[in-house]
Amino acid sequence: MLSRLAGMAVRDSVDVESRARARTRRAILDAAITVLSQHSAASLADVADAAGVGRTTLHRYFPERAELLTALSADVLARIDAAAVRSQLDHGPAPAALERLCQELFELGDILMCVFSQPELVDTQTWEECSEADKALTRLVERGHAEGTLDSTLDPIWVQQVLWSLLYAAWQHTREHSVSKHRALDLCLRSLRKVVAASPGRLAERPVQDP
Template sequence: MESPASSSPTSGPRGRTRRAILDAAATVLAQNQAASLADVAAAAEVGRTTVHRYFPERSDLLRALGVDVLDKVAAATVRARTEDGPAMAALERLGQELFELGESLTLVFDESLAGTWKWEGWEDETEADRALARLIDRGHAEGAFDTGLDQDWIVQVLWSLLYVAWQRGRDGGTKHEALTLCLRTLRKSVTS
């Protein structure tokens, strides 16, 4: 029988419990990287032993969070339909979908945790990365994106603006305001 830590059920009670733990961990660790598994358990409204059953060590939880965020980015990219419509509209849809991932991505990009933990799989090119690259190439070909801005620059601008938008929300701005400013700045930053 597979242990809860090594399997990743997506439905049923085990799947819901695992999801609750991962979501709570993203929220708790985004606010305090030193938070304990007991803090995560309290936020997930489960017992500490339940968290340990799914994630015996903190490193197991962090590894699972990294994989979970990659899965969320992949799903967000699919939802954004990056191949459909004008490139700028597709980039804005992708920005909006990624913005909705909020704390999960904020956690991954937090420098204080990144200095102590290496997120596995984040250095590998994913289908989401390739979809964004194709979108940028299409935007260049359509004349929608400034051809003086290369792929890497536009990718970095997108992620930087998302981070600033998430910070705006953390600092008391509304979600709507943060997303609106993010997409407006993105549009102005990459257009020719």
């Protein structure tokens, strides 16, 4: 029943119609990711052009800009969750698992930059409640604390912040300066590793100086 409603027209078979439409839909979403990751205020005409479709067609799929953004958000979240699944966060040593996640997320490229350039795209509330990736990452960090392989003074939320901001730094590094993706990822992983490593002994060596 739902599938008939989703298809905008009454058809016998369900997937046959989807062929062309699914392809167009993907092209639009991919274009939206590319365009909006670089200029979050880009017009729908820009997105349509990048997707190689007419503005009218774009409107058939997403009657309002908000609907495109909603779909984009869902797509981004799904890809991030998929990356988390591929990383198998519950297996092996915590630091290694975290690095696998970092690599998988790095591969998402423009999708990452979308999240940064449009924070409203990923509502923090929804994210923390619905995202499996968030929960898995929290579990991972807590496991690392228990194992003694991750710095126990860094709570899961901060580790997540650092992971994302280092990924942003890495991609920005490739965009602005002519640095290879490989080099950027290397720096990113190396830095992440050092941040989360359990500090051997001398903790809080230099406390914050209040001015």
